[in-house]
Amino acid sequence: MSDPIFEPLTFKNLTVKNRVMRSNISGRFDNEDGSLTQTRINWETRFAKGGVGAVVSSYVPVRMDGRIIAGYATIHRDDFIPLWRTLGKAVQAHGAKYILQLSHSGRQMDLPGVHNQTRRSPAPTNSAEPLHGFLCRAMSSGEVAQMVDDFARGAWRAREAGLNGVELHAANGYLFTQFLSSAINDRTDHYGGSLRNRARFLLEVIAAIRAKVGEDYHLQVKLSAVDHNNVLPWEGRGNTLADTVKVAKWAEAAGADAIHVSTGSLFPHPLNPPGELPIDVLAHTYDALISSGIHGFRNFLFFRYPALRPIFRHLWYRMKKGRPFEAVSLDEARTIKAAVRVPVINTGGYQTASVVREALTSGAVDAVSIARSLVANPNLLEHWRAGRDRPPVPCNYCNKCLVSAPKAPMGCLEVARFPSREAMVETLMEIYDTRPDLKVPAKEAA
Amino acid sequence: MSVSAVEDELAQRRWRVRIVFVVATLLVIVGLVVAVLGGTALLRLTGTGTPSFASEEEHFKYGSIGAEPNSGLPYAVWKALPALFPEAFEGRDDYSAFGFTYEVENGVQKDLPIGISRRTYQGVDLVWFNCAVCHASTVRTDAGSEPQTVLAMPSHGFDLGRFIDFVLGAAADPRLGPDVLLSKISEEQDLGLIDGLIWRFAVMPRLREELLARRDRLKALKDEQPPWGPGRVDTFNPYKTLEFNMRLADLDPSERLGASDFPSIFLQGPREGMQLHWDGNNASLAERNLSAALGAGVTPDTVDHAAVERVAAWLADLRPPPSPHRPPPDSVARGRALYMNACASCHGYQSEDGYVFEGERLGLVEDIADIGTDRARLDSYTAEFAELQKSEFFKGTPYQFKHFTKSNGYANAPLDGLWLRGPYLHNGAVPTLAALLAPPDERPNAFERGSNVVDRANGGFVSPPCDPATASDAFCFDTLLPGNGNGGHVYGTDLSATQKSDLLEYLKTF
Numbered sequence: 001m002s003d004p005i006f007e008p009l010t011f012k013n014l015t016v017k018n019r020v021m022r023s024n025i026s027g028r029f030d031n032e033d034g035s036l037t038q039t040r041i042n043w044e045t046r047f048a049k050g051g052v053g054a055v056v057s058s059y060v061p062v063r064m065d066g067r068i069i070a071g072y073a074t075i076h077r078d079d080f081i082p083l084w085r086t087l088g089k090a091v092q093a094h095g096a097k098y099i100l101q102l103s104h105s106g107r108q109m110d111l112p113g114v115h116n117q118t119r120r121s122p123a124p125t126n127s128a129e130p131l132h133g134f135l136c137r138a139m140s141s142g143e144v145a146q147m148v149d150d151f152a153r154g155a156w157r158a159r160e161a162g163l164n165g166v167e168l169h170a171a172n173g174y175l176f177t178q179f180l181s182s183a184i185n186d187r188t189d190h191y192g193g194s195l196r197n198r199a200r201f202l203l204e205v206i207a208a209i210r211a212k213v214g215e216d217y218h219l220q221v222k223l224s225a226v227d228h229n230n231v232l233p234w235e236g237r238g239n240t241l242a243d244t245v246k247v248a249k250w251a252e253a254a255g256a257d258a259i260h261v262s263t264g265s266l267f268p269h270p271l272n273p274p275g276e277l278p279i280d281v282l283a284h285t286y287d288a289l290i291s292s293g294i295h296g297f298r299n300f301l302f303f304r305y306p307a308l309r310p311i312f313r314h315l316w317y318r319m320k321k322g323r324p325f326e327a328v329s330l331d332e333a334r335t336i337k338a339a340v341r342v343p344v345i346n347t348g349g350y351q352t353a354s355v356v357r358e359a360l361t362s363g364a365v366d367a368v369s370i371a372r373s374l375v376a377n378p379n380l381l382e383h384w385r386a387g388r389d390r391p392p393v394p395c396n397y398c399n400k401c402l403v404s405a406p407k408a409p410m411g412c413l414e415v416a417r418f419p420s421r422e423a424m425v426e427t428l429m430e431i432y433d434t435r436p437d438l439k440v441p442a443k444e445a446a
Numbered sequence: 447m448s449v450s451a452v453e454d455e456l457a458q459r460r461w462r463v464r465i466v467f468v469v470a471t472l473l474v475i476v477g478l479v480v481a482v483l484g485g486t487a488l489l490r491l492t493g494t495g496t497p498s499f500a501s502e503e504e505h506f507k508y509g510s511i512g513a514e515p516n517s518g519l520p521y522a523v524w525k526a527l528p529a530l531f532p533e534a535f536e537g538r539d540d541y542s543a544f545g546f547t548y549e550v551e552n553g554v555q556k557d558l559p560i561g562i563s564r565r566t567y568q569g570v571d572l573v574w575f576n577c578a579v580c581h582a583s584t585v586r587t588d589a590g591s592e593p594q595t596v597l598a599m600p601s602h603g604f605d606l607g608r609f610i611d612f613v614l615g616a617a618a619d620p621r622l623g624p625d626v627l628l629s630k631i632s633e634e635q636d637l638g639l640i641d642g643l644i645w646r647f648a649v650m651p652r653l654r655e656e657l658l659a660r661r662d663r664l665k666a667l668k669d670e671q672p673p674w675g676p677g678r679v680d681t682f683n684p685y686k687t688l689e690f691n692m693r694l695a696d697l698d699p700s701e702r703l704g705a706s707d708f709p710s711i712f713l714q715g716p717r718e719g720m721q722l723h724w725d726g727n728n729a730s731l732a733e734r735n736l737s738a739a740l741g742a743g744v745t746p747d748t749v750d751h752a753a754v755e756r757v758a759a760w761l762a763d764l765r766p767p768p769s770p771h772r773p774p775p776d777s778v779a780r781g782r783a784l785y786m787n788a789c790a791s792c793h794g795y796q797s798e799d800g801y802v803f804e805g806e807r808l809g810l811v812e813d814i815a816d817i818g819t820d821r822a823r824l825d826s827y828t829a830e831f832a833e834l835q836k837s838e839f840f841k842g843t844p845y846q847f848k849h850f851t852k853s854n855g856y857a858n859a860p861l862d863g864l865w866l867r868g869p870y871l872h873n874g875a876v877p878t879l880a881a882l883l884a885p886p887d888e889r890p891n892a893f894e895r896g897s898n899v900v901d902r903a904n905g906g907f908v909s910p911p912c913d914p915a916t917a918s919d920a921f922c923f924d925t926l927l928p929g930n931g932n933g934g935h936v937y938g939t940d941l942s943a944t945q946k947s948d949l950l951e952y953l954k955t956f
Contacts (some may be wrong), residue, residue, distance in 0.1 A: 117450040135451050294455055 003359040005353065008405050009053065011343055012257045012283055014165050014218035016053035016097055016367070019360055020381060024101045024169070026058025026073030027410025029431070032113065035075035036062060036083050038434035041090045043410070046431065048094035051381035056167055056369060059103045062154035063147075065122060066104030066175065066252035069406065070113025075100065075154045080163060084161035097164035099218065099344040102154045104147065106175030107136030108267065110289055111406055122147070124179045124201075125159045125186050126240035128167055130232050131266060133295030141189055144201060147175075152208035155219070165218025165257075168205060172224060173266035176202050177308050180247060181265045183229035183236030199247050206384045220258035220345070225332030227265035228319060238265045241332050244338045252340045254348065258344040262331035268402055270319040273372060274328040274349040275397030277316050279309045280406060288406035303307060325349045325397045347371050351394055353384040376412045393417050449689035489569070490640065491938055496750075502760040506597055507549075510563035511576045511757070512750035517743030518574030520649055521564060526630040526705075530621045534612045544612070545603040547678050549595060560595070560701055561604075570649055575742040577757050579604065580679065580708040582619065585866060586850045587770045587901045593898055598867040600677055600708035602907065603896045605921065607674030607705070614665050616865050617657030624650040636679055646913065657852045663687040666694040671703055672927040676896035678874055680704040681741055682827050689740070691836055703929035704826025707874035712863045713801070715762035720809025724872035725824045726857030727832065730849040736840070737847070746840045766798060766863025770900060773951035781952030788937065792858040813855040818934030828852065842884035864956035868906020869895060875925045875932035879905030879953050885935040894920040905954050
């Protein structure tokens with residue numbers, strides 16, 4: 001009997017060789033202007049080589065004012081298309097599909113960079129992001145229309161680059177979530193108020209993409225099943241699962257080919273990525289964010305001083321109670337799957353073959369997406385194929401990779417998983433193997 | 447250009463914080479200033495208290511019984527009035543022109559006369575009457591001797607009526623306006639800004655309003671009455687107008703005259719149960735005392751019961767000073783025999799050890815038809831007024847009046863300290879004891895009141911005859927005016943000249 005993990009998955013416009021996608025995850029690999037680098041190609045290829053069916057790119061802004069972290073590649077310029085084409089070819093060379101995640105930070109902008117530091121991020125609201133105090137301003141409806149068009153252009157560039165599809169990052173607190181969430185969207189125009197109004201921006205983007213790239217190009221939508229927006233207890237709870245089921249159905253009707261289910265209306269969130277919150281590491285890394293928001297210094301004090309840490313720890317961990325690290329939102333994904341006809345992908349701590357198999361065979365979902373467990377073991381699928389339920393040195397969900405993203409190279413930063421710290425650093429450095437491509441800049445045009 | 451949007455926002459917030467800080471600081475400062483000013487003003491406006499005196503005599507002379515809050519004058523005004531109204535004060539800078547008695551201590555006259563007490567009320571230092579104003583005076587055994595202060599004797603030199611007339615007149619006088627009065631007060635003491643404002647806008651208007659209200663109540667009555675003269679007071683009619691808001695028209699013409707002598711108040715203890723007041727309208731010492739205190743200006747709200755009761759306790763066994771008369775003993779003995787036979791049953795008697803409160807009719811009311819003295823004082827106290835006193839005063843407290851009653855005559859008075867109590871009869875219409883033993887038509891029709899020189903020959907004080915039509919320094923008491931009649935009490939008038947002489951000598955020993 002064949003292993004359901006390695007059964008191909010056929011979407012309307014795309015067939016993936018197995019049921020595992022590399023979920024979106026990135027480091028500051030790229031250039032300040034948004035052009036991608038060899039490092040990113042090396043990074044993405046590592047997972048394709050490891051055997052995943054598809055790689056979902058990390059967060060790719062469609063505009064420079066939508067970067068979450070300066071240093072992530074963007075798709076806001078046509079002249080970046082060849083770069084993305086190269087990246088796509090590198091991934092596809094290993095039999096994996098490459099799905100570009102189209103994104104905009106809205107108010108959830110961690111490191112604004114030189115382009116954005118003096119301006120407030122466009123968002124549906126004027127209210128600053130509550131945890132870090134990232135500033136924003138409410139877009140006019142004309143600006144929203146422009147934003148819709150920019151997403152469509154991003155999708156068009158992805159198709160032009162020969163990438164296998166796009167994913168709208170409508171989860172985890174970024175621009176789409178800010179429109180969707182009842183706890184964030186405070187607009188009084190036709191983009192605010194009712195769920196249908198709040199979903200209007202997402203549905204307009206889907207429609208615009210379809211108009212731009214046609215019906216035969218893979219388009220999936222990543223949604224947060226439940227907002228759980230009240231990490232800070234005085235914030236509203238946000239959208240419910242029932243809300244998201246409706247949004248998923250509307251997205252499907254508008255032309256989405258798959259729904260990718262995550263959870264939480266901010267990122268990171270106690271339930272996404274599931275696992276620990278290494279506050280001691282934050283004491284070392286959060287300083288990079290102090291100047292990004294009006295609450296940055298306050299938060300840093302909570303991380304820096306051990307006496308204050310229990311306060312933040314309590315806020316963070318109270319939402320995790322009773323929740324597993326692995327398959328943290330499988331039940332929600334199952335509910336959404338039951339409501340739509342398109343395939344459903346779920347993310348959330350997957351690392352155990354039997355858990356994934358059960359999720360697939362029970363019909364809960366059609367595929368899973370994985371980030372950290374693949375960062376720890378890029379050849380995770382080989383372990384599974386070899387019959388191991390888990391790799392010998394699994395990801396321990398420490399989330400050090402997560403909280404180090406603003407400062408450290410992306411990769412597994414759990415020393416305990418390596419023979420030595422040097423071995424860990426050596427592993428981190430592997431993706432920087434770019435020397436053969438260096439060239440002498442051309443002289444001024446003669 | 448700013449460094450970053452976050453820095454801009456934080457800078458803006460810092461401004462907000464600064465503004466909030468400045469506003470908060472200002473609020474705190476304003477709050478502190480208000481608290482300090484308010485606290486000062488509160489202390490200033492609510493300060494209350496009165497000096498207390500260790501000795502009973504000082505307490506009687508200068509201790510407050512609670513008359514100041516309702517009836518008093520601000521001390522500063524009291525001090526300023528002599529200079530503002532020199533014509534009324536005979537150019538003196540004290541109140542001796544009205545017959546107030548000043549004590550001299552170490553060669554310096556005291557600031558306030560006997561009978562004037564101080565009390566701070568709502569932050570203002572007030573002065574007004576206590577018991578001693580009507581019940582203390584001076585005597586001289588002869589014209590050349592030094593005056594001796596005698597407490598509890600009638601204030602025979604104090605012209606309360608004239609003093610009231612002066613105060614009521616001053617109420618409407620421009621000199622009591624804030625500008626004149628304040629500038630005069632400022633000569634004596636620096637009021638400062640706050641007190642100056644308080645005086646100008648609170649104390650002064652209130653003082654004047656109250657004085658004018660009192661003038662409105664009293665003046666018509668006072669104008670209709672003959673002058674009371676020194677040593678005399680109409681006890682109940684002012685009471686009716688001030689306490690019960692009666693107008694002159696509300697008073698029957700028969701009750702409008704009630705002036706009579708201040709009594710002595712020695713030896714109050716043995717008087718308990720006697721019919722007190724000239725007309726014997728009350729047999730309760732405590733009620734009589736409170737009623738007298740009301741006359742001095744206390745109200746049921748302001749009366750200092752402890753102070754009144756302290757005075758009463760001290761007076762219970764206060765003996766009068768012994769008589770300075772040295773009549774021949776044999777004459778005294780004969781006079782005593784006459785007295786014991788004809789007078790003692792009504793008036794008690796004097797023994798070698800002092801006055802004896804014994805007599806069948808001592809302290810009982812003698813019917814007006816029998817005693818025959820002037821009935822104005824009797825008629826001034828009416829049954830209706832008695833009912834008002836009982837229903838209104840100290841209502842609902844243990845002090846509520848219960849014993850007032852309308853009588854039909856005058857009470858037989860004990861005669862302790864008789865040598866200090868001239869002129870005689872309830873209305874002081876008979877100058878000396880000798881004159882009292884004369885038939886009414888031989889008694890002087892007019893005589894001077896107010897002297898403190900003992901009349902060695904006739905008993906009482908030197909009271910030379912006078913002509914009411916002729917102006918003089920002394921007050922000429924005209925017995926022909928209504929209420930001043932000197933008739934009645936004809937007992938002993940039919941004795942022989944020798945018998946009268948013997949009786950007079952004995953009476954001088956009282």
